[in-house]
Amino acid sequence: MDLMDVLRAALTQALGPNAIVFALAAIGLNIHFGYTGLLNFGQAGFMSVAAYGLAVTTVMADLPFWLGIVMSFLAPILLAIVLGVPTLRLRADYLAIVTIATAEILRLIFGSVEFKEQFGGSNGITGYAKTYKDMNPYSGELDLGILRFSKDDLWSVTVGWTLVALGCLLVWLLMRSPWGRVLRSIREDEDAVRSLGKNVFAYKMQALVLGGMFGGLAGLFLALKQASVVPSDYSTNITFFAYTALLIGGAARVLGPVVGSIIFWFLIAGLGSIFNQLTDGADPILPTWLMTDTQASLVRFIVTGLGLMLLMIYRPQGIFGDRREIAIDGR
Amino acid sequence: MGLRWLALLIAGFILAIPTAAFADDDPTPSESPSESSSATVDSTATPTDVTTEEPVKPSGPGIAVTLVNSSDKSKEFPKGRPLEGVTLTVIDSSGAEVGSAVTDATGLAFIPVEALDTYTVELDEDTLPDGINLNGSNQSDPVKMRLMAPTYVDFPIGATKGEKASFGDKLAQSLASGIKFGLIVALAALGLSLIFGTTGLTNFAHGELITLGGVLTYTFNRSVGLPVILAGLVAVLLSAGFGWAQDKGLWAPLRRRGTGLIAMMIVSIGFGLFLRSIFQYIYSSSTKTLSQYTTQGAHDFGIIKLADKEIAIILIATVAIAGVCVAMMKTRMGKAMRAVSDNPALAASSGMRVDSVISTAWVLGTAMSGLAGVLLAVNSQVNFLMGFKLLLLVFAAVTLGGLGTIWGALIGSMIIGIIVEVGPLFGVPSSIKEVGALVVLVLILLVRPQGILGRRERIG
Numbered sequence: 001m002d003l004m005d006v007l008r009a010a011l012t013q014a015l016g017p018n019a020i021v022f023a024l025a026a027i028g029l030n031i032h033f034g035y036t037g038l039l040n041f042g043q044a045g046f047m048s049v050a051a052y053g054l055a056v057t058t059v060m061a062d063l064p065f066w067l068g069i070v071m072s073f074l075a076p077i078l079l080a081i082v083l084g085v086p087t088l089r090l091r092a093d094y095l096a097i098v099t100i101a102t103a104e105i106l107r108l109i110f111g112s113v114e115f116k117e118q119f120g121g122s123n124g125i126t127g128y129a130k131t132y133k134d135m136n137p138y139s140g141e142l143d144l145g146i147l148r149f150s151k152d153d154l155w156s157v158t159v160g161w162t163l164v165a166l167g168c169l170l171v172w173l174l175m176r177s178p179w180g181r182v183l184r185s186i187r188e189d190e191d192a193v194r195s196l197g198k199n200v201f202a203y204k205m206q207a208l209v210l211g212g213m214f215g216g217l218a219g220l221f222l223a224l225k226q227a228s229v230v231p232s233d234y235s236t237n238i239t240f241f242a243y244t245a246l247l248i249g250g251a252a253r254v255l256g257p258v259v260g261s262i263i264f265w266f267l268i269a270g271l272g273s274i275f276n277q278l279t280d281g282a283d284p285i286l287p288t289w290l291m292t293d294t295q296a297s298l299v300r301f302i303v304t305g306l307g308l309m310l311l312m313i314y315r316p317q318g319i320f321g322d323r324r325e326i327a328i329d330g331r
Numbered sequence: 332m333g334l335r336w337l338a339l340l341i342a343g344f345i346l347a348i349p350t351a352a353f354a355d356d357d358p359t360p361s362e363s364p365s366e367s368s369s370a371t372v373d374s375t376a377t378p379t380d381v382t383t384e385e386p387v388k389p390s391g392p393g394i395a396v397t398l399v400n401s402s403d404k405s406k407e408f409p410k411g412r413p414l415e416g417v418t419l420t421v422i423d424s425s426g427a428e429v430g431s432a433v434t435d436a437t438g439l440a441f442i443p444v445e446a447l448d449t450y451t452v453e454l455d456e457d458t459l460p461d462g463i464n465l466n467g468s469n470q471s472d473p474v475k476m477r478l479m480a481p482t483y484v485d486f487p488i489g490a491t492k493g494e495k496a497s498f499g500d501k502l503a504q505s506l507a508s509g510i511k512f513g514l515i516v517a518l519a520a521l522g523l524s525l526i527f528g529t530t531g532l533t534n535f536a537h538g539e540l541i542t543l544g545g546v547l548t549y550t551f552n553r554s555v556g557l558p559v560i561l562a563g564l565v566a567v568l569l570s571a572g573f574g575w576a577q578d579k580g581l582w583a584p585l586r587r588r589g590t591g592l593i594a595m596m597i598v599s600i601g602f603g604l605f606l607r608s609i610f611q612y613i614y615s616s617s618t619k620t621l622s623q624y625t626t627q628g629a630h631d632f633g634i635i636k637l638a639d640k641e642i643a644i645i646l647i648a649t650v651a652i653a654g655v656c657v658a659m660m661k662t663r664m665g666k667a668m669r670a671v672s673d674n675p676a677l678a679a680s681s682g683m684r685v686d687s688v689i690s691t692a693w694v695l696g697t698a699m700s701g702l703a704g705v706l707l708a709v710n711s712q713v714n715f716l717m718g719f720k721l722l723l724l725v726f727a728a729v730t731l732g733g734l735g736t737i738w739g740a741l742i743g744s745m746i747i748g749i750i751v752e753v754g755p756l757f758g759v760p761s762s763i764k765e766v767g768a769l770v771v772l773v774l775i776l777l778v779r780p781q782g783i784l785g786r787r788e789r790i791g
Contacts, residue, residue: 039593086777092593093533097726098776101769104723114760122451123422240600247597298612305605312598313585326594 006273008146013269017153017225019261020160021218025242026249026257027167028214033243034251034325035175036207037187039092042083042099043242045106046212047219048234049075052110052119054220055229058128060118065131069220076216080209088204100236111231124230132224156225163221164258167214172254174210183207184252184325218242244308250321259319267307271300338579345547345573346609393443394421396452398434414438418455423448433458449616498756503634505752511641513748514648515710517741518703519721520728521655522696524740527729528672529692530582533596536603537725539610540697541718544570544704546614549713552621559623563705570701571694578693583686603719610715618714644706651702652741655695659737668692724751724765727772733785742783747771 013019025043032038053075057068083102087095110119119125136155142148149157174180182203185193194200223229241264249260275296278285284293291299317323398414420431421442429450432440444450523537544566551562581602585595629636659665667688670678679685700718707717724747732743747768754767775782 039596086773086780090776090780093596094730094776094780096533096596097730098773101723101727101772105766105769105773108763108766112760112763114762122453123428237604240604243597243600294615295612298608301608302605302612305601305603305608308601309598309605310601312594312601313588313590316594 002277004146005277006270008148009273010266010270011147012149014262014266015147015157016149016265017156017160017221019265020157020164021222021225022242022245022264023164023258023261024160024167024218024221025215025238026246026261027164027171028211028218029239029242029246030251030253030257031171031183031207031211031214034246034253034256035180035187036183036204036211037092038088038204038208038211039096040099040208040211041096041236041239042101042103043215043218043239044234044236045099045103046076046079046215047222047238048103048106048110048231049079050216050219051223051229051234052125053216054223055125055128056119059125060120065128068128072216072220072223073213076212076219077209080212081205084205084208088201088208100239103234103236103239107231107234110234119231120229122231124228126228129224129227133227153225156221160221160225163217167217168254168258175254179203179206240308241304244304244311247308247311247316247318250318252322252325253318253320256318256320263319268300268304271303272297275299335580335584338576339581340576342573342576342580345543345569345576346606393441394450394452395439395441396434398438398440398454414459416458418458420453420455422451422453424450500634501756502753504636505756506749507635507637508641509749509752510745511645511648511710511748512752513745514645514652515703515706516721516724516728516748517652517744518648518706519700519718519725520732520740520744521652521737522699522703523725524729524734524737525668525692525696525699527734528736529668529675529689530586531592532582532599533592535596535599535722536606537599537700538718538720538722539603539606540570540574540700541704541707541721541725542607542610542715543573543718544701545708545713545717546610546704546715547701548705548708549614549619549621552623553619559621559709562621563702563709566705567698567701570704571698573701574693574695574697575690577697578690582693583690586686586689607715607719614713614715616715618712620712621708624709640709644710647702648706651699655699656737656741664688664691720765724768727768730772731775731782733782736782736784739782739784 025047028046029040029043032040050072053072054068057063057071058065079102083095083099087098109115111122112119113121115121133152133155136151138151138154138158141150142154175183182193182198186200186203190200193203219234222233242261245260245264246257247260248263249256249258275286275291276293279288279291279293279296286296311318316326396419398417398419415434415436415438417434417440418431419434419440419442421429421444423429423444429444430442432442434440442452519537519541522540523534526532526534526537544563547566547569548559548562551557551565552559555562557565581598582595585598590598624640627638627640629638629641659668667678667683668691670681670683671685671688671692675685678688703721704718707721725744728743728747729740730743731746732739732741750768750771751764754764755761759767
């Protein structure tokens, strides 16, 4: 049992590109769920349209890289409008079902054989990230002993955390503005806001678009950092994990999603590493009838599921949140 | 409080049954060729036949696939005529191509691979001989490679003969399978609807209650050795027990704490992930078959062909659904349940014991979902994701019919089942035929958000 290895794996993931993807997605969910009370269970859909927006424009249509980036910003906006029009007037769980269904529709279509020409099937699309890689100013890897990033990861981490910081700044500025106060009051009591003459539907739609754009940014960053777009990366579980990250940190707090993602990945990677070591080798510490190495990789999901339940039951406000500010009492 | 811990204990026990059964079993699951061949009980064909065989002798790590035309059987080729010259490609879990091979005269293709991973086999439809069409997807389910040795792919693709069936015949056949699928969805949807109606909970762990029925059937059938019918019965009973324990151990305490509905919905997401991972932990991610009724010959009823098990599934589902509907309409408990779903506060003040009504709804709802899982397992195969894949269709069915209404759930399910099966005839890509139903779900919310039978006031 090498605790140093566990710590290194956990820290590298907690500060690495994966945590950034989740932080960006969770910032979007924070705008939806934390501030406005919208239950978007289709963040994976927003991520996928942005990623495919870039990849399809650049590779399949052979257009310039920067046009692809523009597309990956436009696609989530369009998706948010399409989703919002039928559902934002309805009760919260309708939006939840429609968004989760749409995310699945998109993932199935992107991965289907019939649309292989357009979306690359289950193999996905590669070969669009050269412009991004060429901008990398670093020449070597970073090795601090307990933290290790390759040259590519170092570049992604720099870009990613900058994006997260800018995103947090934007959310902080918006949520202390009058616009943000209207969003919070919609979360607390929609009818009261309506009686004050505010157009609730328009505000909800703006929140959905803004949060969806953060989801899109997460998808775009994921596509850039791993240089390939694969449909299985955008499954419903991603949305649920982003929710877990958000709830760990605390909803309706600017830094909640960021801290939550760091802690989530620290725990996930740490647990993964511990159980990997416990079941590794010819004579593993845990007997194989109890746990094989493939089963070891599942322990973290079992713990995540259990953790999400317990978190929601015993501390729904997360680490930083305020219990009075959580939109969990709607029907 | 004591009851709660007892309930948690019972729930844990039901989940642990398979573990105990597996403890003295060979932990290497499925894929071994012996298992897939022993699964072949009936020699006649169904359109979706398993095309794995074992007489080949490839060596070294790799994926072996034997492709036969299961609708063209003869004395010479009891499992079907081998298909030669078809290109198969193996794709690893990151989506990269590992290699491809062309099937030889015995229909065998062997693609060597270098690492333990989860692989998918893809079939190039353009290389199929003339007159042969695939039925189903051209991709196999993901196959987990556990040993550096030949791994036999369970390739649920039946290459059936491309007879030019008339559009009417195809329509009739897809309608029949749509009704069968719709009835299975209806069982699960009724369960969801009962629970939603009485508690207001949108249960995202409902898919796992379906899976529970399937995997329990598998355990009692394969590990304990009961016949499938008996194993299914035990699975339904245990599902009902799990429903009771789950309510008493988890949801009733949450209701007493006054936890909000959205918080409970998120709890159910965590619970679903938890159960799903446990199923995967115990049963691995491979797809498994029951010991009986895997392949059955279809009887020809003029325009449609149905196997015995399909008739049985339709009958069992119909009887169960009819039974529940009659019970909901006629019995005291049924009336109480409808009263609680209409207005819990009023029901409580009229002297009903709301908590025991809700408990009954959980038992009944989980038992029905378990039965849906059993029927799904008999109809096709057992997989830890079988219920999760169905969950969105169940949501679609319930929303389509109207949240919280029994007849709505029934009608919605039949429509969803038929759309899923008939869709490919009207241009929905057949590898993603669920998409049609999900699109209908989104569209119906545009024009009639309360669903077909729902009432306006319910949508808030």
